[in-house]
Amino acid sequence: MGYVAELNTGNKMPVIGLGTGAPAYQYEEIKAAVGVALQVGYRHFDTASYYGSEGALGASLTEAFQRGDVKREEVFVTTKLWDDEHDDPPAAITKSLKHLQLEYVDLYLIHWPLRLRKGYTLPPKEEDFLPLAIKSTWQGMEKCFELGLTKAIGLSNFSCKKIEDLLNYCKIPPAANQVELHPMWQQKKLRDYCRKMKIQVCAWSPLGAPKTPWGSNVVMDNPVIKEIAQKHGKSTAQVVLRWGIDKGVCALPKSFNKGRITENFQVFDWCLTAEDHEKMSKLEQRKILRGEDLVNSTTSPYRTIEELWDGEI
Numbered sequence: 151m152g153y154v155a156e157l158n159t160g161n162k163m164p165v166i167g168l169g170t171g172a173p174a175y176q177y178e179e180i181k182a183a184v185g186v187a188l189q190v191g192y193r194h195f196d197t198a199s200y201y202g203s204e205g206a207l208g209a210s211l212t213e214a215f216q217r218g219d220v221k222r223e224e225v226f227v228t229t230k231l232w233d234d235e236h237d238d239p240p241a242a243i244t245k246s247l248k249h250l251q252l253e254y255v256d257l258y259l260i261h262w263p264l265r266l267r268k269g270y271t272l273p274p275k276e277e278d279f280l281p282l283a284i285k286s287t288w289q290g291m292e293k294c295f296e297l298g299l300t301k302a303i304g305l306s307n308f309s310c311k312k313i314e315d316l317l318n319y320c321k322i323p324p325a326a327n328q329v330e331l332h333p334m335w336q337q338k339k340l341r342d343y344c345r346k347m348k349i350q351v352c353a354w355s356p357l358g359a360p361k362t363p364w365g366s367n368v369v370m371d372n373p374v375i376k377e378i379a380q381k382h383g384k385s386t387a388q389v390v391l392r393w394g395i396d397k398g399v400c401a402l403p404k405s406f407n408k409g410r411i412t413e414n415f416q417v418f419d420w421c422l423t424a425e426d427h428e429k430m431s432k433l434e435q436r437k438i439l440r441g442e443d444l445v446n447s448t449t450s451p452y453r454t455i456e457e458l459w460d461g462e463i
């Protein structure tokens with residue numbers, strides 16, 4: 151795979167995108183990071199209505215379009231339908247587009263296979279869970295596509311089983327599935343299944359989300375990966391991102407630091423060896439964000455995390 155992945159819609163997704171998962175109060179930081187990323191060469195940005203970063207991303211892109219630095223059609227923007235927006239995806243995407251100051255996004259995803267009531271707080275309490283209605287949610291996503299509000303629709307945090315169910319009734323198949331994926335959670339079964347079904351896999355927390363409350367340093371501190379990085383004269387993050395690209399995955403590293411934004415994009419002019427891949431294929435696997443908060447024995451559609459991930463954990 152080159153620097154772009156071709157989606158089942160025929161549109162192209164750059165394989166490295168900037169993650170912007172950050173709260174709205176970091177507005178200036180997010181806006182500046184997007185500006186730096188555009189200069190470095192990033193043309194793919196990941197946001198979600200849940201993050202609160204749509205406004206800052208939109209402002210930074212709008213300024214870049216006005217300056218003539220980049221054209222709208224040269225940038226790939228993903229946003230997502232949050233858990234309390236399943237009842238009306240066209241209304242939700244319209245709100246997101248307003249924040250983003252865009253007429254369309256390139257990809258609109260169902261953020262989680264989960265439905266919460268309006269006014270919920272995280273972690274969700276028993277009364278916050280609503281019965282799942284993925285079929286009607288997907289019909290709403292298809293409507294967004296038909297209205298031209300998004301160039302593609304897709305999923306996030308869906309297992310093979312959940313994708314298979316959806317493929318049985320959908321009119322428009324999903325173009326992508328965005329999931330936790332890194333060398334310590336390689337998701338081989340899901341990658342193989344999605345490749346077969348022409349669904350592009352995108353990696354969230356591609357570095358394992360070091361220094362964050364939901365993530366871990368296990369990926370960045372792994373001695374095997376560190377040794378491979380040292381051998382190539384690259385950073386651990388670069389080896390991890392290159393590994394993902396070699397696996398056919400699009401990765402969405404988040405950084406708001408100029409040096410690290412640049413570093414994470416310098417992954418195209420060198421390669422890992424077959425021996426490196428062999429060593430990395432043997433790393434112990436454990437999902438970092440497991441979703442314990444999303445299951446209960448009464449109101450959640452999932453009683454256990456095994457049910458949430460259909461055993462793929």
Ligand SMILES: NC(=O)c1ccc[n+]([C@@H]2O[C@H](COP(=O)([O-])OP(=O)(O)OC[C@H]3O[C@@H](n4cnc5c(N)ncnc54)[C@H](OP(=O)(O)O)[C@@H]3O)[C@@H](O)[C@H]2O)c1
Nearest residue numbers: 169170171196354355356357358359361387403404405406
């Ligand atoms: N669909 C979903 O459910 C979902 C869930 C989680 C995330 N996401 C998306 O995926 C994106 C990335 O995930 P993430 O933020 O959880 O994890 P991540 O990208 O794996 O890690 C981000 C952390 O790594 C640090 N970092 C970045 N580059 C580095 C480098 N070269 N060396 C050392 N540290 C580095 C960042 O700090 P600095 O900023 O200080 O560099 C930040 O603390 C999010 O922003 C969001 O867009 C989606």
